[in-house]
Amino acid sequence: xxxxxxSKRYLPAIEEELHRIVDPAFAPETWELHRMxxxxxxxxxxxxxxEAQGKRIRPLLVLLCAGAVPPPIxxxxxxxxxxKALPAAASVELLHNFSLIHxxxxxxxxLRRGRPTVWMEWGIPQAINAGDTMFSLAQxxxxxxxxxxxxxxxxxxxxxxxxxxxxxxxxxYLDLSYESQPVISLDAYWPMISxxxxxLLSTCARLGALIAGAGEELQEKFKDFGYYLGxxxxxxxxxxxxxxxxxxxxxxxxxxxVSGKKSLPVLYGLEQKGAFARRWLAxxxxxxxxxxxxxxxxxxxxxxxxxDIVNRYTHKSLTDLDQALPSPNENGKALxxxxxxxxxxxx
Amino acid sequence: xxxxxxSKRYLPAIEEELHRIVDPAFAPETWELHRMxxxxxxxxxxxxxxEAQGKRIRPLLVLLCAGAVPPPIxxxxxxxxxxKALPAAASVELLHNFSLIHxxxxxxxxLRRGRPTVWMEWGIPQAINAGDTMFSLAQxxxxxxxxxxxxxxxxxxxxxxxxxxxxxxxxxYLDLSYESQPVISLDAYWPMISxxxxxLLSTCARLGALIAGAGEELQEKFKDFGYYLGxxxxxxxxxxxxxxxxxxxxxxxxxxxVSGKKSLPVLYGLEQKGAFARRWLAxxxxxxxxxxxxxxxxxxxxxxxxxDIVNRYTHKSLTDLDQALPSPNENGKALxxxxxxxxxxxx
Numbered sequence: 001x002x003x004x005x006x007s008k009r010y011l012p013a014i015e016e017e018l019h020r021i022v023d024p025a026f027a028p029e030t031w032e033l034h035r036m037x038x039x040x041x042x043x044x045x046x047x048x049x050x051e052a053q054g055k056r057i058r059p060l061l062v063l064l065c066a067g068a069v070p071p072p073i074x075x076x077x078x079x080x081x082x083x084k085a086l087p088a089a090a091s092v093e094l095l096h097n098f099s100l101i102h103x104x105x106x107x108x109x110x111l112r113r114g115r116p117t118v119w120m121e122w123g124i125p126q127a128i129n130a131g132d133t134m135f136s137l138a139q140x141x142x143x144x145x146x147x148x149x150x151x152x153x154x155x156x157x158x159x160x161x162x163x164x165x166x167x168x169x170x171x172x173y174l175d176l177s178y179e180s181q182p183v184i185s186l187d188a189y190w191p192m193i194s195x196x197x198x199x200l201l202s203t204c205a206r207l208g209a210l211i212a213g214a215g216e217e218l219q220e221k222f223k224d225f226g227y228y229l230g231x232x233x234x235x236x237x238x239x240x241x242x243x244x245x246x247x248x249x250x251x252x253x254x255x256x257x258v259s260g261k262k263s264l265p266v267l268y269g270l271e272q273k274g275a276f277a278r279r280w281l282a283x284x285x286x287x288x289x290x291x292x293x294x295x296x297x298x299x300x301x302x303x304x305x306x307x308d309i310v311n312r313y314t315h316k317s318l319t320d321l322d323q324a325l326p327s328p329n330e331n332g333k334a335l336x337x338x339x340x341x342x343x344x345x346x347x
Numbered sequence: 348x349x350x351x352x353x354s355k356r357y358l359p360a361i362e363e364e365l366h367r368i369v370d371p372a373f374a375p376e377t378w379e380l381h382r383m384x385x386x387x388x389x390x391x392x393x394x395x396x397x398e399a400q401g402k403r404i405r406p407l408l409v410l411l412c413a414g415a416v417p418p419p420i421x422x423x424x425x426x427x428x429x430x431k432a433l434p435a436a437a438s439v440e441l442l443h444n445f446s447l448i449h450x451x452x453x454x455x456x457x458l459r460r461g462r463p464t465v466w467m468e469w470g471i472p473q474a475i476n477a478g479d480t481m482f483s484l485a486q487x488x489x490x491x492x493x494x495x496x497x498x499x500x501x502x503x504x505x506x507x508x509x510x511x512x513x514x515x516x517x518x519x520y521l522d523l524s525y526e527s528q529p530v531i532s533l534d535a536y537w538p539m540i541s542x543x544x545x546x547l548l549s550t551c552a553r554l555g556a557l558i559a560g561a562g563e564e565l566q567e568k569f570k571d572f573g574y575y576l577g578x579x580x581x582x583x584x585x586x587x588x589x590x591x592x593x594x595x596x597x598x599x600x601x602x603x604x605v606s607g608k609k610s611l612p613v614l615y616g617l618e619q620k621g622a623f624a625r626r627w628l629a630x631x632x633x634x635x636x637x638x639x640x641x642x643x644x645x646x647x648x649x650x651x652x653x654x655d656i657v658n659r660y661t662h663k664s665l666t667d668l669d670q671a672l673p674s675p676n677e678n679g680k681a682l683x684x685x686x687x688x689x690x691x692x693x694x
Contacts, residue, residue: 026517027517029517030520033516102475106475106476107472125454126520128452128475129453129516131479132482132519133512136509136516139486140506140509155498161486162483166372166484169380169477170373173377173480
């Protein structure tokens with residue numbers, strides 16, 4: 001089975017697990033809160049469906065990693081590691097989506113995956129509360145590991161979840177604080193995306209390994225694999241934000257150049273102190289100037305620089321995976337496919 | 348030792364435990380996030396100190412309940428139940444304060460405990476993120492129970508924490524949704540404050556009992572004690588919001604009548620469909636009309652009705668406590684003192 005076939009097994013199981021956590025958590029008088037959850041998760045409302053659900057990359061990563069670790073003792077089918085990892089998979093997806101609900105408020109984004117954001121539909125106060133609700137559901141999901149693995153492992157997984165939350169909010173703090181600074185250095189980029197993107201992907205891989213019974217050394221390899229995958233993923237995202245087929249992103253803003261996002265190519269361009277930097281500092285870039293400014297940035301080497309970063313961290317990530325799994329099973333091979341898919345995507 | 352002496356033992360220990368959780372969680376580049384935590388917790392910034400910290404009622408309740416349960420086996424001093432309960436005490440205080448940070452944004456409140464709110468100081472996006480950060484810290488604190496009690500108990504306590512979060516966000520959803528409705532029924536009040544106030548106080552009492560090794564039946568009694576204490580506490584709060592020495596509350600709005608809050612006396616008044624209801628429905632009440640409208644409401648019986656509710660639930664709460672602790676030790680007696688203090692407060 002390749003990634004496609006494994007996804008066909010895992011994705012419906014992830015969706016079922018999400019429903020198992022989310023649906024019974026609401027009383028009739030607060031059912032509207034359930035609607036907010038179901039809307040944001042792509043289950044309900046206008047244009048609900050696969051597109052609106054996102055790719056479920058993070059829970060998929062948890063399950064593939066759990067399935068990739070050689071079992072310490074041969075286990076019967078009903079005890080397969082990926083099944084034990086389902087609460088963790090649901091948890092990381094809920095955590096990711098909670099952070100998106102709050103991000104959309106913080107960034108004033110009207111659209112997410114091509115649909116109005118929760119705050120656009122229900123207002124800011126209710127959207128803050130909806131995010132908090134999903135945060136609690138992420139916690140309850142992870143605590144359910146107490147039913148599938150031993151308690152020490154369940155407690156450790158919950159600790160990792162919350163240390164990852166701290167990394168996320170730390171990264172978000174930096175991102176928000178950079179907005180008010182006209183120039184930040186290239187060095188300032190890494191702690192931000194390390195917290196905002198790499199920490200959670202790293203935790204996904206590490207959780208899969210932990211739950212499958214991997215020893216600490218192997219867990220660390222998975223952690224590094226996820227971490228560098230996350231850095232590469234974010235750099236690729238930044239590349240697509242300027243040179244991608246951006247209308248496919250389902251975001252409201254066509255180019256990171258228009259929104260003024262301090263992404264990796266932009267920070268590289270600013271450090272060159274050339275024509276791009278002068279134009280950037282002169283004020284907002286309107287849509288009709290985007291093509292010219294993107295070309296300016298490309299000519300100063302920012303596109304190649306970012307591509308090199310993507311390739312370097314992809315290589316690092318796959319090397320870690322290779323060391324973790326010298327003779328990969330089909331889950332291990334699917335992880336390589338997943339990494340390739342993420343890093344060659346056009347949207 | 349009475350409540351005063353016990354508070355002198357417990358309050359510094361709570362503060363120390365909060366520092367133990369909060370301080371090491373931040374890297375140098377995100378130290379500003381620590382400043383937001385320390386500011387909101389009353390440790391730093393202008394007018395920091397006891398007043399700015401709030402009363403720490405919830406952690407005190409956890410420790411007193413833990414100390415009130417007769418130990419299953421006589422324990423040496425270093426294993427006193429209240430010490431084991433410290434992570435839970437810190438956790439509930441962090442949870443409470445996270446919810447306040449977000450509440451203040453949702454309610455557009457400029458002041459909290461007499462000081463500018465976090466969103467007034469750092470802006471809404473950073474304040475949402477600061478609340479999320481404190482939420483994670485509350486989780487990490489509770490997970491530390493894994494070091495002071497057995498793992499099954501630690502996992503259960505964490506589950507209760509998050510079920511309580513769901514109750515809180517459910518209550519907050521109702522509160523926010525009531526704002527846009529001109530009239531709501533008296534019946535709609537109880538599910539709201541049950542979630543917003545009583546759920547957490549109930550969990551505090553129950554956690555104390557759990558950690559001290561109480562059996563399920565005794566835990567339930569503590570849970571009920573905290574729950575009815577919470578209902579009485581909120582009804583008393585509503586009473587003070589209209590007839591209290593409101594400038595002592597440290598809130599920006601002098602009267603719930605001006606802010607239009609649908610508190611218990613107001614909902615009672617609306618159901619009378621008399622002069623108060625007509626005035627309320629005619630539009631916002633300016634400060635200079637507050638005294639007249641409060642008198643109108645009092646004459647229609649709302650003050651007495653609310654007082655009766657406070658007394659009824661106080662009685663229920665203390666009866667539950669009495670059944671839980673037929674021969675109370677000094678912690679048990681201090682719980683009665685605490686209840687009396689909360690319900691006779693003037694601010």
